[in-house]
Amino acid sequence: MELISWTPVIFGRSGFPRDEEGKPFLPRNVFTEAVTSAVIFYYIKKDREIENKVKKYLLSDSLNIKEVAEKVKRIVLDKYPVMENLDIPERIYLPEDQIKERYVELFDLKEWIDVKGFKTEVFTGIVPVEINSPYIEKIRSAAHSYAEALARMEHSMLKDHPLAKQFYEPLINDMKKWDIPLRIGMWTEVSFKGDLLFFWKIKEVREKLLKTIKTDIRPRYVLFLPKEKQTTGWTELKIK
Structure with a gap:
């Protein structure tokens, strides 16, 4: 299996972690977090029982902001x-020559x-990675x-921002042909990333979370x- 970064990958504001010899890498949790986010979205969307259970939890008076992500995952x-x-x-080790420093806009x-940009390391390239699962088709x-x-x-x-047509429309068409598309690394500073994305069209949940977690x-x-x-x-x- 290969990891192909179709757009630059960022680990964090301080760059990529490095081992004892100074070699940069992506840690395992970068991939597990990305796969978990996809699985959460998919099964909330696919299973009405799961959707209703998560919705009931998100609308409950006992909602604890610190526990939301873990509770929904469970x-x-x-x-x-x-x-x-x-x-x-x-x-997953990254070739040093495929890592560059870039200014990144938030x-x-x-x-x-741009509300608060910063400089950090980004990776663009292809690296081998051995990922195995008995549920690979479900993950796909x-x-x-x-x-x-x-x-x-x-x-x-x-x-109607130019980025919509110039970047996102080709991206959406291209990723339909990818084997397993993943959004990995640091791509937003929103705490939930996309874990609750399914509910953004459901007004009562959207408004409750906007009020509760601001x-x-x-x-x-x-x-x-x-x-x-x-x-x-x-x-x-x-x-x-």
Whole structure:
């Protein structure tokens, strides 16, 4: 299997972690978090029982902001243990010559402005990665459902901004042909990322969370590289 970064990948504001010899890598949790987000979205959308259970929880008076992400994950994975026996290396090493320093905008998709940019390391390239799972076809379906929904949502927020047509429309068409599309690494600074994306069209949930956690369910702020004119983290796991 190969990891192909179709747009630059960022680990964090301080760059990529490095081992004892100074070699940069992506840790395992970057991939598990990306797959988990896709699985959560897919099964909330696919299973009405799961949707209703999560919705009831999100509308409850006892909602605890610190527990939301973990609680929603448990509701989904207790019924669909797709993450079990997912075999991913602890470290996926990155070639040093494919890492560059770039200025990154924290781009507001609604206001079309950079609200708090910064410089950091980005990776663009192809690296081998051995990922195995007995549920690989379920992960593939979940990954497509989530990545395409996330790209369409960001596209819709941009409305008539040039980025919508120049970047997002080709991206949405291209990713339909990818084996397993994943949004990995740091691509937003919204705490929930896209884990609750399914509910952004459900008014009562959207309004409750906006009131409770003071933030939009949608990842309104995404990382954007002005030099490349791309948002970050759009990758493919390509099965050889």
